[in-house]
Amino acid sequence: MFWRLKVLSVEPNNVGLLYKDNKFFKKYEAGRYARVTDIFTKLNLVNVPIIEQTIHVHNQEVLTKDNIALRFSYFMVFKITDPEQLAKEFGLIPPIFSRYVEASLQDYTNRIRLESQVYIREAVTSVDSSDINTQRVDLMQSVAQKFSKQLKAWGIELVSIQVLDVTFPKDIQDLFAKQLEAKLRGQYELENARTQVASARALKNAAELIKGNEDIKYLQLLETLQKIASKGKHTFVLGEMLNQTK
Numbered sequence: 001m002f003w004r005l006k007v008l009s010v011e012p013n014n015v016g017l018l019y020k021d022n023k024f025f026k027k028y029e030a031g032r033y034a035r036v037t038d039i040f041t042k043l044n045l046v047n048v049p050i051i052e053q054t055i056h057v058h059n060q061e062v063l064t065k066d067n068i069a070l071r072f073s074y075f076m077v078f079k080i081t082d083p084e085q086l087a088k089e090f091g092l093i094p095p096i097f098s099r100y101v102e103a104s105l106q107d108y109t110n111r112i113r114l115e116s117q118v119y120i121r122e123a124v125t126s127v128d129s130s131d132i133n134t135q136r137v138d139l140m141q142s143v144a145q146k147f148s149k150q151l152k153a154w155g156i157e158l159v160s161i162q163v164l165d166v167t168f169p170k171d172i173q174d175l176f177a178k179q180l181e182a183k184l185r186g187q188y189e190l191e192n193a194r195t196q197v198a199s200a201r202a203l204k205n206a207a208e209l210i211k212g213n214e215d216i217k218y219l220q221l222l223e224t225l226q227k228i229a230s231k232g233k234h235t236f237v238l239g240e241m242l243n244q245t246k
Contacts, residue, residue, distance in 0.1 A: 006043060008033040013051040015083045019044040019092065019103070024084065044094055044103040048083035052159055055113050059167070062121050068129035073164040074140070076116060082155030089154045108154070115150060116161070119143045129168065136163050 009032050010016035016028035021042050028045075037043060055078070059071040080086055090106040123143050127135055140161050148158045 002039045003036055004039055006035050006037060008035055008043075008045050010045075011047050014047040014049050017046040017048060017083055017087055019046070022094070024087070027084065044092060046087060046092060046103050046105060048080055048086065048105065050080055050083065052077055052079045053109070055109055055116075056164075057113055057116065057120075058164075060117055060120065062124040064124055064129040064132065065126060066128045066130075068168070070124075070129065070132070071165075071167040072120060072124065073166075074116075074120065074162060075164060076112070076161045077159040078112065078151065079157045079159055080155060081157045085153075085155030108156075112151070112156070116143075116147060119147045132166055136166065139163075 008016060008018065008028060010028045010030045012030050014030055016030075017024065018026045018028060022044070035043070054075055056073075056075045058073050060073070061069055062072050063069055086108060087105060090108045090111070092103045093106060094103050120143060123139050124132070127139060132139075140163055144158055144161045147161070151158050
């Protein structure tokens with residue numbers, strides 16, 4: 001029997017899964033480990049990251065409830081909580097032509113990206129295009145709640161899923177701009193009308209105050225005489241008029 005010494009290296013922030021003759025054998029924490037095996041035993045070590053990872057999905061085209069095609073960008077933060085379950089679900093990419101080379105998992109990140117798009121499409125098709133921006137938070141919470149169950153079965157925890165951008169077609173953007181302009185114009189005209197009504201009410205109140213008030217009439221008479229006198233030399237005979245005015 002021929003023996004050999006193999007050094008197993010598990011990287012920081014990873015968990016090492018050791019497979020012996022294609023069967024799961026042992027789990028290792030980060031570090032270096034020496035193992036003696038015979039030359040006929042096949043060993044595969046898989047490093048599985050256990051820190052948070054991020055996936056970006058850019059410009060996914062989706063249809064809203066009112067059949068508007070828009071582009072939806074978002075990102076997900078996830079964390080592998082059960083490396084053994086993940087390896088069981090996705091399988092290994094074994095080394096070729098070697099009894100011991102570090103193996104890797106199948107592309108689980110691509111599977112997460114594709115599955116998330118299905119949930120996003122399902123959520124967006126239930127909302128009208130005009131409500132996308134106001135309901136984007138509730139929309140993503142609904143997606144997270146449903147998608148988390150799927151990921152948990154794979155040994156993955158969904159930490160968060162957030163919208164990056166929502167891009168409408170150019171003609172729809174122009175319509176939204178015109179709608180906003182009309183809304184602002186209406187608010188301006190309404191405020192202007194309220195100001196005019198307030199001014200008219202103030203003038204009416206002032207007219208009612210002046211009406212029948214002898215003291216104000218007397219002041220108006222003096223103001224009128226002052227204006228006439230400022231334009232030249234004049235002689236005024238007041239007499240009984242002042243007395244009557246008073």
